Amino acid sequence: xxxxxxxxxxxxxxxxxxxxxxxxxxxxxxxxxxxxxxxxxxxxxxxxxxxxxxxxxxxxxxxxxxxxxxxxxxxxxxxxxxxxxxxxxxxxxxxxxxxxxxxxxxxxxxxxxxxxxxxxxxxxxxxxxxxxxxxxxxxxxxxxxxxxxxxxxxxxxxxxxxxxxxxxxxxxxxxxxxxxxxxxxxxxxxxxxxxxxxxxxxxxxxxxxxxxxxxxxxxxxxxxxxxxxxxxxxxxxxxxxxxxxxxxxxxxxxxxxxxxxxxxxxxxxxxxxxxxxxxxxxxxxxxxxxxxxxxxxxxxxxxxxxxxxxxxxxxxxxxxxxxxxxxxxxxxxxxxxxxxxxxxxxxxxxxxxxxxxxxxxxxxxxxxxxxxxxxxxxxxxxxxxxxxxxxx
Amino acid sequence: xxxxxxxxxxxxxxxxxxxxxxxxxxxxxxxxxxxxxxxxxxxxxxxxxxxxxxxxxxxxxxxxxxxxxxxxxxxxxxxxxxxxxxxxxxxxxxxxxxxxxxxxxxxxxxxxxxxxxxxxxxxxxxxxxxxxxxxxxxxxxxxxxxxxxxxxxxxxxxxxxxxxxxxxxxxxxxxxxxxxxxxxxxxxxxxxxxxxxxxxxxxxxxxxxxxxxxxxxxxxxxxxxxxxxxxxxxxxxxxxxxxxxxxxxxxxxxxxxxxxxxxxxxxxxxxxxxxxxxxxxxxxxxxxxxxxxxxxxxxxxxxxxxxxxxxxxxxxxxxxxxxxxxxxxxxxxxxxxxxxxxxxxxxxxxxxxxxxxxxx
Numbered sequence: 001x002x003x004x005x006x007x008x009x010x011x012x013x014x015x016x017x018x019x020x021x022x023x024x025x026x027x028x029x030x031x032x033x034x035x036x037x038x039x040x041x042x043x044x045x046x047x048x049x050x051x052x053x054x055x056x057x058x059x060x061x062x063x064x065x066x067x068x069x070x071x072x073x074x075x076x077x078x079x080x081x082x083x084x085x086x087x088x089x090x091x092x093x094x095x096x097x098x099x100x101x102x103x104x105x106x107x108x109x110x111x112x113x114x115x116x117x118x119x120x121x122x123x124x125x126x127x128x129x130x131x132x133x134x135x136x137x138x139x140x141x142x143x144x145x146x147x148x149x150x151x152x153x154x155x156x157x158x159x160x161x162x163x164x165x166x167x168x169x170x171x172x173x174x175x176x177x178x179x180x181x182x183x184x185x186x187x188x189x190x191x192x193x194x195x196x197x198x199x200x201x202x203x204x205x206x207x208x209x210x211x212x213x214x215x216x217x218x219x220x221x222x223x224x225x226x227x228x229x230x231x232x233x234x235x236x237x238x239x240x241x242x243x244x245x246x247x248x249x250x251x252x253x254x255x256x257x258x259x260x261x262x263x264x265x266x267x268x269x270x271x272x273x274x275x276x277x278x279x280x281x282x283x284x285x286x287x288x289x290x291x292x293x294x295x296x297x298x299x300x301x302x303x304x305x306x307x308x309x310x311x312x313x314x315x316x317x318x319x320x321x322x323x324x325x326x327x328x329x330x331x332x333x334x335x336x337x338x339x340x341x342x343x344x345x346x347x348x349x350x351x352x353x354x355x356x357x358x359x360x361x362x363x364x365x366x367x368x369x370x371x372x373x374x375x376x377x378x379x380x381x382x383x384x385x386x387x388x389x390x391x392x
Numbered sequence: 393x394x395x396x397x398x399x400x401x402x403x404x405x406x407x408x409x410x411x412x413x414x415x416x417x418x419x420x421x422x423x424x425x426x427x428x429x430x431x432x433x434x435x436x437x438x439x440x441x442x443x444x445x446x447x448x449x450x451x452x453x454x455x456x457x458x459x460x461x462x463x464x465x466x467x468x469x470x471x472x473x474x475x476x477x478x479x480x481x482x483x484x485x486x487x488x489x490x491x492x493x494x495x496x497x498x499x500x501x502x503x504x505x506x507x508x509x510x511x512x513x514x515x516x517x518x519x520x521x522x523x524x525x526x527x528x529x530x531x532x533x534x535x536x537x538x539x540x541x542x543x544x545x546x547x548x549x550x551x552x553x554x555x556x557x558x559x560x561x562x563x564x565x566x567x568x569x570x571x572x573x574x575x576x577x578x579x580x581x582x583x584x585x586x587x588x589x590x591x592x593x594x595x596x597x598x599x600x601x602x603x604x605x606x607x608x609x610x611x612x613x614x615x616x617x618x619x620x621x622x623x624x625x626x627x628x629x630x631x632x633x634x635x636x637x638x639x640x641x642x643x644x645x646x647x648x649x650x651x652x653x654x655x656x657x658x659x660x661x662x663x664x665x666x667x668x669x670x671x672x673x674x675x676x677x678x679x680x681x682x683x684x685x686x687x688x689x690x691x692x693x694x695x696x697x698x699x700x701x702x703x704x705x706x707x708x709x710x711x712x713x714x715x716x717x718x719x720x721x722x723x724x725x726x727x728x729x730x731x732x733x734x735x736x737x738x739x740x741x742x743x744x745x746x747x748x749x750x751x752x
Contacts, residue, residue, distance in 0.1 A: 001396065001397060001670065003678070005393070278742070280750075281745055286664070292395065293663065295667070296667045299394055370649070373656035373660075374656070381659060386648070387647060
């Protein structure tokens with residue numbers, strides 16, 4: 001156990017600080033004035049697309065978890081935007097790097113990193129949620145193309161996206177997990193219809209996407225026909241790691257502490273109410289435990305030892321904790337917490353209320369809490385799978 | 393950055409676990425629990441042979457000179473074994489002398505503590521957890537009067553570190569005139585708690601000011617948290633093993649999601665506790681500004697998670713879980729007692745709030 005920073009890392013931290021100081025004019029209040037220009041600047045200096053090879057449009061640095069962490073910490077401390085995220089950058093790019101063809105890598109990675117192409121992910125279907133491999137959207141061969149029909153749901157950014165990476169069934173006779181292919185489809189292709197899916201927050205964070213004889217060239221299959229399930233699984237692990245990020249949770253805890261120090265009831269600060277204070281302390285203990293669990297995970301990545309349970313629990317515990325932080329904030333606001341739309345009494349633009357609702361979606365999405373518990377029990381503790389039921 | 397325990401630390405912990413499996417298996421624990429004349433001398437001998445008595449005492453006094461993190465790893469192993477070893481005083485005694493003792497006091501006591509010839513205990517419950525039944529010790533003119541309750545290992549100790557009502561600390565010899573000890577029969581029979589009565593007992597003051605009591609409190613919290621961590625790990629492992637083996641409805645019960653999710657929830661709650669306990673122990677020596685807050689949270693969180701694991705593991709076992717035959721209750725009770733020692737979670741969290749200026 002040694003959490004001191006080496007001189008090399010301290011020097012790197014200094015570089016990041018200096019960069020953020022120099023370019024302070026390019027961002028204000030956490031948002032870049034010109035997001036695409038900011039993104040290009042970040043790539044040029046290695047603060048975005050850091051480990052993506054230069055020939056594909058990245059910065060080309062060796063993977064270094066500690067430097068990555070320093071960048072994240074300094075950007076959070078400065079209130080600087082981290083550059084573009086989104087499913088193209090976080091999910092498609094790692095997938096292409098791992099299993100894409102040379103042509104696919106050269107064509108798609110650079111413009112995606114620079115924010116010139118926005119992607120959406122076509123995985124879930126009405127009948128394929130937790131049982132994703134049961135997906136039924138089918139792709140039938142027609143010359144050099146597939147003709148795709150079916151529908152997808154929970155598709156974030158489908159309305160803005162130029163492209164979709166999509167799981168479709170290309171081999172209907174093959175076993176459930178063997179008949180799926182991972183295809184790249186332009187969203188402008190005739191036969192695609194996007195319908196916004198409004199959620200309880202009042203916003204349409206998701207969409208439904210309908211396919212009617214949508215033509216997609218066969219050479220845009222990634223990782224080989226019938227290999228789509230395995231291709232998708234190489235990147236689902238990235239998604240689970242993002243959900244439940246302890247740095248984001250710690251930032252939310254700090255905001256909650258500020259809220260409880262400033263809000264008053266009958267002239268008394270909420271933090272001075274022992275019941276609320278105890279609830280805050282309970283959550284602080286949990287946030288700290290997940291923060292140090294995160295440091296342990298970084299160390300196990302550095303030493304290339306398996307993280308085991310410490311990794312498997314992050315999505316379940318992190319998402320639950322975020323939800324509980326929002327819940328306590330709403331309780332601390334009391335009747336102020338029932339306001340939602342613009343008005344003189346609304347706090348934090350209604351973000352606690354919105355998070356409380358949206359985070360419930362995150363507990364369900366990306367592998368439900370119940371699926372996470374199955375994973376923890378089966379992969380982490382070695383308990384047997386639920387046997388297949390007799391046919392009903 | 394390295395957030396892990398070293399291979400030396402891992403080996404020390406594994407070696408202690410093996411030593412405990414020899415010297416203090418469950419049958420031996422059972423005998424200690426059921427027989428008050430059993431002082432556990434053979435177990436203490438095995439522990440001193442291992443070097444446990446001097447784990448944090450400086451090498452110049454015959455100790456191992458290790459850190460609180462090493463002691464916490466040992467405490468975890470003791471919790472795993474539900475070992476009848478009053479380890480808190482073993483660690484707090486040398487810390488009190490190193491931080492608050494005069495050179496003369498250090499020279500007199502540290503070699504004896506490090507060798508295990510004398511066992512120390514800390515009677516600090518009242519100023520930390522709060523005084524019950526009017527307990528508390530007053531110091532005047534080099535003499536102590538009053539009562540200190542709930543002192544783990546207090547029946548056998550040859551050296552007592554006693555906190556008075558104002559937070560001052562004193563050294564008292566185990567054979568001092570005017571000191572009487574009565575056993576407080578507890579629910580966890582792997583630990584023997586003492587009620588100490590002081591009737592004008594001669595005492596030597598320790599230096600170190602109020603920070604010394606805080607340091608003893610923080611170290612005590614970390615050790616209790618680590619003990620709970622170890623005991624809860626065993627309860628989880630036993631539940632998982634049982635769920636893999638016990639059959640009902642023609643299936644092992646661990647294949648039912650209702651049961652498997654209980655196990656997953658225990659693991660999901662317990663695993664982050666390990667990281668928090670490690671960091672709190674590390675901070676005691678390496679990051680003093682954070683040490684008190686981290687120790688408080690380690691103590692409070694392991695108390696809550698420990699309770700959840702103790703009851704859930706027992707439930708996974710079904711009826712056999714509550715029997716004396718299985719012995720699961722030794723771990724259940726150990727965790728239950730740890731929750732209250734040096735303050736229950738509500739009190740500890742209130743102190744955590746105070747430490748960071750969030751409470752008056």
